[in-house]
Amino acid sequence: MERIGVIGVGVMGSRMVRRLLANGAEVKIYDLDHNKMEPLVRMGAKLAVSPADVAASSTCIITCVAGAEAVEAVLTGNKGVIDSIQQGSVVVETTTSTPTVTRKVAASLEKKGACIIDAPFCGGVSAADKGKLLFLVGGKEDVLERCRPVLNVLGKDTIHVGDLGSGHVAKAVIMMMTGANLIAAAEIIGLGVKAGLDRNKILDVINVSSGESFITSSYFTNYSLLQTYDSDYTLENVLKEIRVCMQIAHEMGIPALVGTRVEEIYALAHNQGMGSGDVTKIVSFIEHLMGVSSLGRQPAR
Structure with a gap:
């Protein structure tokens, strides 16, 4: 499996991390609220000090943050993913965001040789606990296929709905x-x-x-x-x-x-x-x- 980074470990992000750890994944995490990270570190997650730190050692970076502004901040802001993302890495954007923001950050990531899919999910806390989320994905099919093993740990189904941004729509x-x-x-x-x-x-x-x-x-x-x-x-x-x-x-x-x-x-x-x-x-x-x-x-x- 990919070396996974998760940025945003609140109600839903933390549950994603738990499922990934339970399935043997190597996971590095970051959240503005350090208290949210401590229980996950005790379960085996590795602690990062910034989104850039997550990107430096991850090949698949999942973002699950508060909204479109937060997406831009963690991906292309100060000490953001863009500062240290590796060539060939992929970002899986699960946040409630907009197609416009996703396409904007995609252009920046492309310059670094990285790519992104938008993969917002349907389902709440219980679905996340059970790995039964539904992911609606926008982006290139080959990138989705690369990420599918990770998404399969988190959800019951993943539907490719179209080009980048289509998942958010x-x-x-x-x-x-x-x-x-x-x-x-x-x-x-x-x-x-x-x-x-x-x-x-x-x-x-x-x-x-x-x-x-x-x-x-x-x-x-x-x-x-x-x-x-x-x-x-x-x-x-x-x-x-x-x-x-x-x-x-x-x-x-x-x-x-x-x-x-x-x-x-x-x-x-x-x-x-x-x-x-x-x-x-x-x-x-x-x-x-x-x-x-x-x-x-x-x-x-």
């Missing part, structure tokens, strides 16, 4: 669809309840009709109505993906009429202190705005 589109479907279902079911219909009946009818979706048959039923709120996605992370989708639309000059309203609603919930909570709690937020009470799956009449 695919992930952003998926999350925009998820976010839009969730608030649409909340509003429509809330409307029915407000009009005097039984919540169970509304959902049952939707799920045997053309209105059915994964959101109504899984998310809404299992997480929101039962008030478990454990879908493994925070509202803050979904909002981040929605904003990436909106940025892509703006850069292309495409009107995003529905997307604009979806972003506004999630931003409103975020500003009400819901960012760190599970995204499925937005159902109760929507119903509260509508004056709908008694959220939860109610006894059949």
Whole structure:
């Protein structure tokens, strides 16, 4: 296996490191928060003092940082990967970032004889623990094939969706669809309840009709109505993906009429202190705005 470096060992990055170590990989890690690195070092990871230090001894560098600005900082900033990356090395960019940033850093890496693929993932904490993430990859197929053994340790499936940057587009589109479907279902079911219909009946009818979706048959039923709120996605992370989708639309000059309203609603919930909570709690937020009470799956009449 490649000599692997991981930059960013927070909630998801740390789980990637654990799986790689458990599968016998040599892993060097870096994070701005040194406290996050200590447990992984005790498990066998090697400590780096900067992204450049990671790159100096790694042939495959995985980034899992906070966003597009952080990607640029760790890859091409001061003491960044670009300072010491080896010719022939590859960067696997798993961060919620943008196609524009990925292509920009790719140009810098190419001058050093290195390459990059964007590989954002679908799946939360439990999927990362079990190695069941889904990676959506943009970039050259031969580079993906080289990285596939590493990605296979971390995920259940890896889909090549197109040229460099396409992975970020695919992930952003998926999350925009998820976010839009969730608030649409909340509003429509809330409307029915407000009009005097039984919540169970509304959902049952939707799920045997053309209105059915994964959101109504899984998310809404299992997480929101039962008030478990454990879908493994925070509202803050979904909002981040929605904003990436909106940025892509703006850069292309495409009107995003529905997307604009979806972003506004999630931003409103975020500003009400819901960012760190599970995204499925937005159902109760929507119903509260509508004056709908008694959220939860109610006894059949």
